[in-house]
Amino acid sequence: MSTNDDDGRPLVDGRFRLVSRLGSGGMGTVWRARDIALDRDVALKEVRPPDPAVEEANPGLTAQLRERAVREARALARLTHPHVVTVHHIVEPADGSAPWIVMELVEGSSVADRLAAGPLSVPEAIVLGRQVLGALRAAHASGIQHRDVKPANVLLRAEGGAVLTDFGIAVFDEATSRLTASGDLIGSAEFIAPERVRGEEGNPASDLWSLGMLLYVATEGHHPLRRATSLATVVAVLDDPIPPPVRSGALGPVLLRLLVRDPALRPDGAELDRLLAAAEAAAAVPADAVPAGFGPPTPPPYGSVPPPYPHPHPAHQVPGPPTVAAGRTPDRRRRIATVAGALVVSAGLLALALQQLLPLGGDGGTPDAKGTTTAPRTPGGGTGGTTGDTTGAPSSAAPSKAAAPDSLLTPAGIRTAVAAFAEATGTPTVKAIYVYDDYAIAEIPTKEGARTYDRYQYRDGEVSRQGIGGTISSSQPDQQPFDPTRMPWDDLPALAKRADRELKVEEPFNRYMIVNRWSFNENRPTLLVYRTNDYSATGYLAVDQSGKVVHKLVAD
Template sequence: MSEQPGRDRLIAGRYRLLSPLGEGGMGTVWRAHDEVLQREVAVKEVRAPAGLPAGDVERMYARLEREAWAAARVAHPNVVTVYDVAMEGGRPWIVMELVRGRSLADILETTGPLSVTETARVSAEVLDALRAAHDVGVLHRDVKPANVLLSDDGRVVLTDFGIASVEGSSALTMAGEVIGSPEFLSPERALGRTPGPGSDLWSLGVLLYAAVEGGSPFRHDTPLATLRAVVDEPLPPPRLAGPLTPVIEGLLRKDPEERLPAEQAARDLRLIAAGGAPTTRVAYVPPPPPTVPLPEGEPDPGPPVRERRAGVVLVIGVLALVLALAGLTYTLLHRDDGDRNEGGSTPSATVTKTGEPRSPTPTSHEPSPSTSKSSAPPSSSEPAQSVRVALSGEHTRYEGSCPPPEAESPVFTATFTVGRLPAEVRYRWKLRHGSFEGREWRTLSFPEGGERTRQARVTVRTNDEDGASENAISVEVREPERATSDEVPFTVTCDKTTETPSDGASASSSGTP
């Protein structure tokens, strides 16, 4: 926990804190006086989430400092100006231009939704700010009404570039609290995939919807339910948006490659703000919802040294929302970017991107890849579609402190090869003791003109302190024909007397509730 500075505290020998302007999950913004240049400024006191390990805190602050300086490169009237990054008490304090006005969140809360033309005007200014940032390689990553200021002089100013949401650092507190705004998070960030300019455009689409409709389209009672809605659920049809509807629908396409381009969105928003009609006419048809595995049921009794309850951990982007049950937890880290029908998880150092077609490569000498067992009658009119699945494992015997370091956790790679293209493979991971029940079937797409081989990967983690668990994993294919890989056994033995390695376990892969 950081200490709360009082009034008149001097930061870096220069910035005197006067009064708090606002407070959020990542810190407090202060009105302050620059005693060198004799002007008022805004100073953001950045605080790490409670319970974050010291090493992660240090890396987080270093990254914040770098990204604040990166944001300072964005020179645009719709972007808050970053003046300085001062180090005080071992953490960065971001010194910015003081904008006098109200946030869009305050306005929506007190006066209700904006008109269509005012929403278009404000959003067009926000989009101008984002395009200026993207031009210099800066992503905002936290576009929301609270970070849009409507100044007293009529400016629309986007604040908190790279500060409120820090890519690659954990935002999980000891109580499981999620820091950030899940309802404005893009599907690719919710699935742990690499964000890009399209991720900011998605957040702008949610902001547009909230501003004109009076509420976020994906908000639910809990952060996890909200994130699942972002990934799974179709967009609720706007009721009040009028000519803004095709712009909103174009920005809120689940696939970032299919979103409305920034140039076209900017043109349409300017036309609507002036009372005209947008040029975007194509109706948006939501893609099929992806499936996200959920923990269900008890594991079957079997030969493990110590029986455990198995559960799935859904790790969602930088929010690292952990669903950890007692005992062995299985963190699915599958990332099939070409697939519209499945969820994903935060990548780790041991996870390779599986969304791009590629030829199989050996991953380990222990154990050797297995062969598939399939039986489907060939078609009389054309060659039968076939699928082969081979499974290999790395680090299949772990013994030491738990959770295991990410580089030493058991990792299993499934290699799928189809007989002809295009193809759709439906498959799931299976455990010898315990199973992933419910919505665990996943779809892997093999497009026409692509490769006939693709891979998927799963990592096994544990939160136990001692004891051993023996199990085995395999892959079952349901379509286009039934096939099953051989089982690959693995053992995780936790010894709490063993000293934890210095690099520790990835905070984003598993956590302690």
Template sequence: MGTEGEAGVRVIAGRYRLEARLGRGGMGVVWRATDRLLGRQVAVKELVPDDSLSEEEARARHDRTLREARAVAQLSHPHIIVVHDVVEEDERPYIVMELIDGGSLADRIAEHGPVEPREAARIGADLLGALRAAHAAGVLHRDIKPANVLVESGSGRAVLTDFGIAQVAGATTLTETGSFVGSPEYTAPERMSGERTGPASDLWSLGALLCTVLSGESPFRRDSLGGILHAVVVADIRTPPQAAPLLPVVRGLLERDPQRRLDAAEAERMLRAFLATGRTPPAPARTGYTPTQADLPRQRSADPSVPAGRERPTRGVLVAALLVAAMAGAGVSAAALLMDRGGGGGTPPWPGPTVSGSAATPTVSGSVPVPTVSGSTAVPTMSGSVSAPAQGRPGAPSGYRVVDDPAGYAFAVPEGFTRVPQGERVFYMSPGRTFRLGVRVTQPQPGGPLSVLKAAAVKGADTNPGYRNGRVTETTRDGRPAALWEFTWDGFSAAEGPRHTFDLCWEEGGRLYDVWVSAPVEKAREARQYFDVAVDTFVPV
């Protein structure tokens, strides 16, 4: 276990004097040490043996540790911890790293609370640069969380550390013994459900980290492991209000489908644009991306990992098995969480077509019947007044404004959208009415939001020409029962073309709220952002 130096201090590899313990994690102990050869302070991570492993497994783990730590040592980036050396003593690996004078990001949040959006954007952009360098070298971190980010005193430099469960492309995972590695609150849903891990999984973790930095708590924190798994894999993702200025980035990183998730370059560009201008640009559409019904944004179904119109039974089985195993001890029925609640029929509680089914692409819960507004209604006139964020009022992401609508609610709408009242329905429309964001407030109906939307879906072909691929899903909004209706239709004219609609319905304060967004199929990604923001910021007043 190393030689004994002066005053009983351990010296390893005849060079590194271990002087004080800085911390302990799941895989080892980190020491403050002195490199006696170069006369400098360093940090040394001692990887402790796992008594649960067989001799063969322990040897494989040891070999992987050395191999992959040496790969990480090749990384060179100002926001990645510098690995100076990898040594072993008495068959135990030690990783010698630069010593950062400062605590972790988790310590900073615990002591001083959440950070402001500009500081969060700076930290996020720096870490994204670090991830780009790591991923380009074929190294995945796999455990990004505030505790694994150090903040240097004085400079405030954020440094990504603890690549202890990192994975090098083409290699097995460093701690892989058939058990899960990582921090569930920050782990991407594809890893939770047993799918292949790639760079996009690290980006999901960074999105969760940004939420924590801005609000003080991960959006997936729950009281049990089963609750965390449900939040990550199944439940609606509710970003904290403090994330509003950076919402396009946060939403883009917390996209459950890794193929649609923002990549590191896009996210970093957007955050640096916010730092330069105070405004976060919208997430770009994927180059060459041509949406089809199968590729449209996912609806919140019993298994939200399944995009509309696409069946993925293998993943669904894996998710179900994972949740069943995790929740069995907590007395939670995974069947109740995962069962399909779509379909149904009934009579719509309001008359037929009047409003144009609005299409959006949300990642939200609950939705309400989407009637249809004629594209040739009155000329838009602006009414709802812009209100600054105040107590009880939502904040507006960059590129949006808060409207205090006379109908009794406030929410954020994109700048440039104008208010067009249509009887009981109020629309906020983009120039040329390409995007239509609708709201309707009525009295609660028998059977609640789910019954309302199922009844409307039965009449979908009557109210929306060419209605197809409709699905109603039971969900929640802020813990309240809700329903989400998603469908494609042909629009009101050949010139308008096919459109896609997302509609959320829920009850709150003795009223039934219905919010929807409609847009051309090819603009579904952008519409989804509008829908997400509208539902996330909606507040009855």
């Protein structure tokens, strides 16, 4: 760094005058700088080492991280994409001090800044997701992994459009390199893919997990795995169940496909783009309804469809008049969300859009009024094959019907849903069940003893197939199916009162349950009674099959 500027201020490489600091993280500080040679403003990043304690514990780590940052900056400099930040220049001081990366200055705010004002609409989030995905696919094609996709690293141009920045910074090559002396994680624990937390280098699928979590946060308004400390969050990322999205509308099924812990089961970039395109068509609204900053979504070619999952909080309902089926009274437990264009959607085009969004393997399913696909299996049968199998005999069986209980969060309600799942699928065991007030999602083996599972929804007394789930690993005890009838359903009223009293979640907008094998309960079937609110406060009671509370997470 030299000081030959007329104003006496320091220059980087004799050319770049530091103006103001824009931000800093575990591996660098970004400055607004003036390129006096070209008379323009740029963003200047100093690639500095992480916590000194990390370097002390891992000699040579700083040099390794710098080398990688410079290598990837050079690769990015050759990459031209409208949603990737442009790298102009790299400064490598002769004295061996920290290198500097010169990038375009994006005038605007970050997605993190935007989310501080509230969740995104579903169309906004889908447009954002496709733009960031485009940037990631371009980078992956050049052999570059981002490793730190998060809201703060996605910038929004003032004139519209998202830009992915900060490539190659959150690198974790050794397990010991992740933690500082104080136990903090380098990077953003809640957006890191589970395999990277485990010490694996990861692959493009790891960046797609991070994108999926970003979109979940963007639409749901809270992070499902954020805990009180970074270490607790890391544990949650590795093992805690992810509640199915309830606000994400047409994006919800895409998130369910993406946020699976086995990277081999996630859609690749091309498939994810197709899923997002179908979701965009399904959720599209007039362009003037989408706030500036993301660019307009694709105009709706044939209207829009209702979201597959209802949202229990009135402040976040999808706009549009309700549609009430003949003979059905419009109460809060049987509401059917819709948007204005839904009344004029042709059945054929609607089926096409939903088949793109939820590829169900050619099993003859047809969409219903809630955007789900009804395809119950013959008892004892299956969809056939392994995960990804798109063959199977068409099914003409009618969906399983049962009297709809007032609430599934009651002993009678959950028992009704469990019985309906078993009757519709012919399989008495489940891998997991996610239970809300007026619907439930179950992950059910394709047949008894199978190593594959599908997802089913119970709602309004009806069971409908939601799509392919994944593979049940024989080596993972927490994935093994179990009998849900043996859970302590009679204790639900007392557990609900205890959760309201002890979890310290003020004004919870969402009450739900997750039932699965929980590693912190020795992989036994465990009932998790959750409370969350609009301020991301989350608490739960973990209950074993005898009704005993074996763990409690208090919001504060």
